[in-house]
Amino acid sequence: MYRDILYPTDGSTGSEAAAEHVQDLASSFGATVHVLHVVDTPHGGLGRSGGFVSDEFSSMSGRSAETGYEGMEMSDVDDALMEEAEAVVEEWAAALGDVETVTEVEAGSPYSEILRYADEHDVDAIVMGTHGRTGIERYLLGSVTEKVVRMADRPVLTIRGNESG
Template identity: 60%
Template sequence: MYTDILYPTDGSTGSNAAAEHVRLLASMFDATVHVLCVVDTRHVGIGMSGAFLDEGTAGMSGSATDTEGGTVGERDDADERQAELREHGESVVKEASAAFGDIETTTAVMAGNPHTSILEYADDHDIDLIVMGTHGRTGVDRYLLGSVTEKVIRMSDAPVMTVRAGVED
């Protein structure tokens, strides 16, 4: 039924919530897991959901303290920021892929609009199922930040399974 399962992740709690479901489904169907991280280059300095930054300090302005004590929004070199995002994306997919053990995985890092890139990847790789975590944002946060998962659900040709962060199996 499922031979190729797409697991978009940014390393956040929301996306990690889906990993066990992906592992179970891939084991049941002997499927290949496609681990994808999309770095959002529309607002250089944050990843798909802001997971590149400390989740407590990420903000709409993109001005947050990075791990070296500087302010992300103050950096002058956009190429350097994009390289850092890409490097972070590579570490996210490497870590996520390793967690699947002996399940066949393939990894990719894309740059761009997250929901568009996820849908593009799914179409290009004939994905049978997309399994995504949700952050559980509500109200103004959801309205202002948008929901990558919601957009993928509405626009995907493939079925989409969602797992809310903090939900026990």
């Protein structure tokens, strides 16, 4: 029934809570787990490609699109973000034990990249954690998991993390 399971992770407690369920499902069905981390670049790209530091932010902060936080070159920031993301997916893939895994890092809007990846790799199910936010906090911050649940054309299993505040 499940040959390929997508496990999007951001390293949060919600993602951690989902890991056990992912491992159990994959072991039961002999499925491959696709461990995905999306580097959130809501304006469409990293660094100089026009998204990570917008022109509006640059004029307000005095930083240019060529330099990032505290004068770092944007390419260095991009590299650091991608390296950190690679470490996250490798750590979670290793935590799944003997389950066959594929790791991937993408950049973009998290919910849309999760949906795109699921379609491109024809996964059978998506298993992901949720932060468990409610009310105004969820409304203001949005919810990647909620958007994936509403827009996915395949089963989505959500696991609530045990966050304490």
